[in-house]
Amino acid sequence: MKLNLRDDSLDLFRKKCKENKLKITPQRIVIYRELLNSKDHPNAEVLYRRVKKIIPDISLDTVNRTLLTFSKIGLVKNVEGYGEPRRYDPDVKKHHHFRCLNCNSIIDFYHKPYDDIMVPGDIEKRFTVTNKKVLLEGYCDKCGQTK
Numbered sequence: 001m002k003l004n005l006r007d008d009s010l011d012l013f014r015k016k017c018k019e020n021k022l023k024i025t026p027q028r029i030v031i032y033r034e035l036l037n038s039k040d041h042p043n044a045e046v047l048y049r050r051v052k053k054i055i056p057d058i059s060l061d062t063v064n065r066t067l068l069t070f071s072k073i074g075l076v077k078n079v080e081g082y083g084e085p086r087r088y089d090p091d092v093k094k095h096h097h098f099r100c101l102n103c104n105s106i107i108d109f110y111h112k113p114y115d116d117i118m119v120p121g122d123i124e125k126r127f128t129v130t131n132k133k134v135l136l137e138g139y140c141d142k143c144g145q146t147k
């Protein structure tokens with residue numbers, strides 16, 4: 001197993017683990033890195049199949065628990081509103097999602113004006129809004145024909 005700990009993409013990983021006193025283990029590195037390389041917002045089982053190619057004896061339960069831990073410490077995000085199984089997002093920066101209703105792909109995009117959408121006054125009074133996210137749904141370029 002090749003592990004390059006000097007890899008820049010692991011900066012956030014190291015920082016979050018340190019802040020939360022989480023041990024940096026090869027398993028955790030591999031799980032995080034596979035998620036980071038996944039552009040499709042995989043659920044635990046999909047990611048497990050990828051991690052298994054690198055660590056053949058890892059269990060789905062381990063991957064599941066590791067992802068829950070990562071999400072608890074803010075290293076990864078859950079993609080909201082897609083029901084079960086929970087899907088994970090390695091990109092914690094502000095961005096939006098397009099979801100294909102046919103193949104269930106979740107595609108990242110960023111559109112600045114969406115950050116400036118107004119929160120209705122009564123919501124603003126009752127709640128503390130910490131995140132505004134736009135979700136677009138429809139058919140992706142691969143599924144366009146099935147409309």
Ligand SMILES: [Zn+2]
Pocket residue numbers: 100101102103104105139140141142143
């Ligand atoms: Zn599609």
Ligand SMILES: [Zn+2]
Pocket residue numbers: 041089091095096097107108
């Ligand atoms: Zn995303």
